[in-house]
Amino acid sequence: MFPNEIDSESLTSPVNTLNGPTHSNTGGDRTLSGYDYDLPEDRIAQNPVxxxxxxxxxxxxxxxxxQHRRFRDLPELLEPGDLLVLNNTRVMPARLYGYKSTGTAVExxxxxxxxxxQWLGLVKPGRRLKPGALIQFPAPDHPEGEPLSNSTLWATVLATDDATGGRILQFEAAPGTxxxxxxxxxxxxxxPPYITQSVASPDQYQTVYAEESGSAAAPTAGLHFTEELLDRLEAKGINRAFVTLHVGVGTFRPVEVEDVTRHQMHEEWVQVxxxxxxxxxxxxxxxxxVIAVGTTGVRSLEGAAAVSGELQPFCGKTDLFIYPGYQWRVVDGLITNFHLPRSSLLMLVSALIGRDRLLGLYREAIAQEYRFYSFGDAMIILPAAKTGV
Known part of the structure; x- marks a missing residue:
């Protein structure tokens, strides 16, 4: 289960937008249909390389x-003294399977x-999990078909979260656990739900520098880095620094309004x-x-800068929504994967080089048989290509 698998009632509640940027009226850039493109299903990567x-x-x-290169060529594309900013969040084993007291399966x-x-979570089936519902999660070694009364992990649905359509869950665990x-x-x-045939290990959905547990999804642009590549970058004098953004529903919540300026991002926790x-x-x-690694790196830096108008240390939540017309404060370039049509991530990248240019590059990538989405290939937008319109 992932945010775009949840029924629509879970994804349409309004969120207040704070510290938003000033945007200009750029015509088609403000329409949801302007961010559509056709992707053959076989271009969706099911496994990492x-x-x-x-x-x-x-x-x-x-x-x-x-130009078309390999990710290992990155040291040749950057200059000594450049700074890579990486998101060191670590994906939690955040998906749980359980049962209601009626025996109904719950995800x-x-x-x-x-x-x-006490956790905020997205649940399935949402309509059947009303406040007061009890969910029991079998122990890992629980024999299939045996009664669940000895399950050691329980949760009670306390309330519906209006902002996400999810549920507030109070867990009962052993004392001190x-x-x-x-x-x-x-x-x-x-x-993600579009990965249906993966044989990847859990470690392959973590960056090699993942450290701070708390994310519901990987910052996928960082999945391309190896320890050897990081050493080569360091040897060339290319520096690195870290932020933490725990990826949640804000990153993946679909844009559902034709006027994209009315889309409101859910908050995600950030530390700069x-x-x-x-x-x-x-x-x-x-x-x-300054080259951000991933859209989460962008949102971390620009979200922190939006609070006071310039970059300062920050720990809190951001709901910054970036789309064409955004006035950049921190980020000069970006490393990113290829994103879903009509997504806020596609709009963010469009803000860096323009929507028409980006969609043209996507058509080129499809023609050249690039692999798309979380386990797919990557794109780097160097500062010389940045237009900001």
Whole structure:
């Protein structure tokens, strides 16, 4: 289960937009249908490539030119003194399978812990899980077909969350035990619904630098990095810094209004530490470039800067929605995967190089048989290609 698998009632509740950017009226850039494209089903990657950095890389190197490379070529495309900003979130085993007391099967995708052992989660079937419903999750070694009375993990539905259409769940676990710890045994790493034939291991859906557990999905642009590639980048003098954005429903919630300016992002938790801010300031003072790895890196940096108008250390939530006309404050370039049609992620990348240019590059990638989405290939937009319109 993933956000775009949930019934529509779970995804249409309004969210207040805070600290939003100022946008200009750019015609088709503001219409949902303007972000459509046709993707053959066989272009949706079902498994990652091995090694990770052997994935293909579409290099957007100017407003009019591009080239086809491999991700391992990244050190040749960046300059000494440039700064890569990576999201070090770690995907939780956030998918749980359980049963109602009636025996009805239940699927839960946990999004965030709101207080001790109380979580916001997306549930399926949502209409049958009203406040007061009790869910029991079998122990990992529970024999199939045996009664569930000895299950050691239970949750009660406390309320419906209006912002996401999900549920607030209060878990009961053994004294001194946190649900977060139990997820390692009870949960599964959630893959997106368009990955239906994967044989990937859970580690292949984590970046090699994943550290801070709390995400419901991987920051997929980072999946292409290997330890060897990071060493090569460092040897060339290309620096790196980290932010944390725990990916939740805000990243994947579909845009459902034709006027995209009316779309409202759900908040996601972000931390931009002081050392990262300092590295960014030093990089820009030298005249070097800040390259965000992934749209979550972009939202972290630009969301933190939106609070006061300039980048400062930040720990909190952001619901920043970036689309063409956005006035960039921090990010000079971007490494990203290929995104779903009509998604807020496609709009974010369009804000960097323009919607028409991006859709043209997508058509080229499809013609060249690039692999799309989470386990797919990558694109780098170098600062020289950035238009901001």
């Amino acid at each position: 091995t090694p990770r950095d052997s994935s293909r890389l579409l290099v957007v190197d100017s407003p009019t030119s591009h 839960v995708l946990l999004l965030e812990e709101q207080q001790e052992n 946190s649900v977060r710890d139990l997820l390692e045994s009870y949960g599964q790493v959630p893959l 530490p002081p050392e990262t801010v300092e590295k960014i300031r030093e990089t820009k003072a030298r005249g070097n470039r």
